[in-house]
Amino acid sequence: MIYTITLNPSIDYIVEVPGLQWGGLNRMNRDLKLPGGKGINVSRMLIRLGTDNTALGFVGGFTGRHIEEFLRAESLKTDFVHIAGETRINIKLKHGEETEINGQGPNITPAERENLLHKLSGLQKEDIVVLSGSVPPSLGGDFYDRIIKVCREAGAEFVIDTTGEPLMRALAHQPLLVKPNHHELSELFGVSLESRDRIVTYGRKLLELGAKHVLVSMAGDGAFLITPDTAFYANVPPGILRNSVGAGDSMIAGFLGRLALGGDLLESFRTGVASGSATALSDDLAGEEQIRELLPQVNLVPWL
Numbered sequence: 001m002i003y004t005i006t007l008n009p010s011i012d013y014i015v016e017v018p019g020l021q022w023g024g025l026n027r028m029n030r031d032l033k034l035p036g037g038k039g040i041n042v043s044r045m046l047i048r049l050g051t052d053n054t055a056l057g058f059v060g061g062f063t064g065r066h067i068e069e070f071l072r073a074e075s076l077k078t079d080f081v082h083i084a085g086e087t088r089i090n091i092k093l094k095h096g097e098e099t100e101i102n103g104q105g106p107n108i109t110p111a112e113r114e115n116l117l118h119k120l121s122g123l124q125k126e127d128i129v130v131l132s133g134s135v136p137p138s139l140g141g142d143f144y145d146r147i148i149k150v151c152r153e154a155g156a157e158f159v160i161d162t163t164g165e166p167l168m169r170a171l172a173h174q175p176l177l178v179k180p181n182h183h184e185l186s187e188l189f190g191v192s193l194e195s196r197d198r199i200v201t202y203g204r205k206l207l208e209l210g211a212k213h214v215l216v217s218m219a220g221d222g223a224f225l226i227t228p229d230t231a232f233y234a235n236v237p238p239g240i241l242r243n244s245v246g247a248g249d250s251m252i253a254g255f256l257g258r259l260a261l262g263g264d265l266l267e268s269f270r271t272g273v274a275s276g277s278a279t280a281l282s283d284d285l286a287g288e289e290q291i292r293e294l295l296p297q298v299n300l301v302p303w304l
């Protein structure tokens, strides 16, 4: 079974205000309230790709209830810890560009924290746990480390989508997949990555440090699958960017979902890129049909 863990879910309040006037009264063209948080996005995409999974994490308040109801309506299995605090609302302002304002997240009590770890006590070695997104400050900076320890003791694989020190520490425990974007990769190593060759060189360092699979995304400029001996570059299908929220999560879901269904590495990479792009070209996360349409437009070339 695949489990996703979203420690800091959100309602993504997507607000379209063309011609935004800072400091004035603006009226929305359109708004959408979607369940968000990176792990939840991965779960929603996996379901669309036919991969059974369960979403875990902390939810509370009216916002938490909205998320649970929304996910239930999409037939997604959830096993959240219910908290006394209130799940955050993240604002995604579309005004020609995309401006994001993400909340810190609610307080999580020690009992609620232990409750989540307890839910992982039944993990088995066939399981894959996806850890994605920010950690509410009250959980402390080492909470991912604690979850990783539980996964590894059970022999379960884990995928981690985070940045900086927590990502560095996780590498030593051999994550099944990491997917930094090229900016995150450059910050991780404190270097500038002005050429694609350098992106591949530093992506390969993630393998040397322990990752089993590495994808590096570069938004509309393509993506790399990096293996110990070679690398593959994928173009992204052309189209007008409608929504970058969840594109990276969709890419992870596409790759992992295909791999979990027995796909080979290159097929999984293509599905990952097509899934990321299908979401980038849609208002919400993309559907299976949109992904299928884009697949033939993703070409892989070896990068030596």
Ligand SMILES: Nc1ncnc2c1ncn2[C@@H]1O[C@H](COP(=O)(O)OP(=O)(O)OP(=O)(O)O)[C@@H](O)[C@H]1O
Pocket: 180, 181, 182, 217, 218, 219, 220, 222, 223, 236, 237, 238, 239, 241, 244, 245, 246, 247, 248, 249, 251, 272, 273, 274, 275, 276, 277, 278, 280
């Ligand atoms: N402008 C675009 N056109 C087509 N596809 C895109 C575009 N932007 C992103 N994508 C798709 O989404 C994937 C992930 O994008 P990106 O590199 O922005 O990841 P990220 O920074 O993790 O995303 P997120 O905005 O979700 O945090 C890309 O590999 C690509 O498939």
Ligand SMILES: O=P(O)(O)OC[C@@]1(O)O[C@H](CO)[C@@H](O)[C@@H]1O
Pocket: 008, 010, 012, 035, 036, 037, 038, 041, 090, 102, 132, 133, 134, 135, 245, 246, 247, 248, 249
């Ligand atoms: O604040 P975090 O946890 O880093 O990111 C949260 C978030 O921006 O990531 C998702 C897109 O990847 C959104 O659904 C959500 O609002």
